[in-house]
Amino acid sequence: MPRTADHDARRSQISRAVCTLIAEGGMRAVTVARVAERGGVSVGLVQHYFPTKDDMLLRAFHEAGSRIRARVGEHIRAGSAHRRPISAILLDAVCELLPLDEERRAEFRVARTFSARSLDNPALADIDAETAEGVRRDIAQAVHNGKECGEVDPGADPAVTSLRLAAVTEGLAARLYRAPEHSVVPADDTATEILRAEIAAVFTGHCRQYG
Missing domain, CATH: 1.10.357.10 (Tetracycline Repressor, domain 2)
Known part of the structure; x- marks a missing residue:
């Protein structure tokens, strides 16, 4: 998979996890650890793509x-x-x-x-x-x-x-x-x-x- 496609896929994967957490419990439910767990990625990867909560939102x-x-x-x-x-x-x-x-x-x-x-x-x-x-x-x-x-x-x-x-x-x-x-x-x-x-x-x- 090309790097740019992989980049977009990872970001979408993480953002879908954020959407799910917001739907379940609002923005308070969104933490880096929970996003990583729900998205099936590492905490470091979440922080790499989304440094802040507002970026994730x-x-x-x-x-x-x-x-x-x-x-x-x-x-x-x-x-x-x-x-x-x-x-x-x-x-x-x-x-x-x-x-x-x-x-x-x-x-x-x-x-x-x-x-x-x-x-x-x-x-x-x-x-x-x-x-x-x-x-x-x-x-x-x-x-x-x-x-x-x-x-x-x-x-x-x-x-x-x-x-x-x-x-x-x-x-x-x-x-x-x-x-x-x-x-x-x-x-x-x-x-x-x-x-x-x-x-x-x-x-x-x-x-x-x-x-």
Whole structure:
């Protein structure tokens, strides 16, 4: 295996261990010794790749984000292949941000831990803010595309509507994570229906992109 590939593989192996520990017990559960044990590597190797906890958290945050982006990309590819309207593809995409199963719940806890840590770290805060803005921009692009294909009213403002949809998604995700077993919004089809209704309020037309 080339050195660069081995380097990336080791970093990913360690970051997956960090993600698992954060999902299980938050940042307090992350120690060099525990990461090394969970990742099946030496303490020295962990310290070599990640000198500080923030370094480990940042990589774990990127690792979780990469998995989400990969799933969203698959929704887009599958939706286009099956000629689904943009609104349906967008719904599937934003649902990847909700902690509706163990994998997404673990990813959400990593993101939540990162956001909390960023309150005292300006460098992490910039990354956290840019990540959130990236989600909003992606939604805005979907709204823009919806205007072009007839699903969204020509007078709709993508910036405003994307902010609204991003805020609803973020708030719903936090609500589901906080107390899924006691929440008035159960982590099932009801959560999806809430987002479906919000998207339907923006995507009020019919798709013309497939003729």
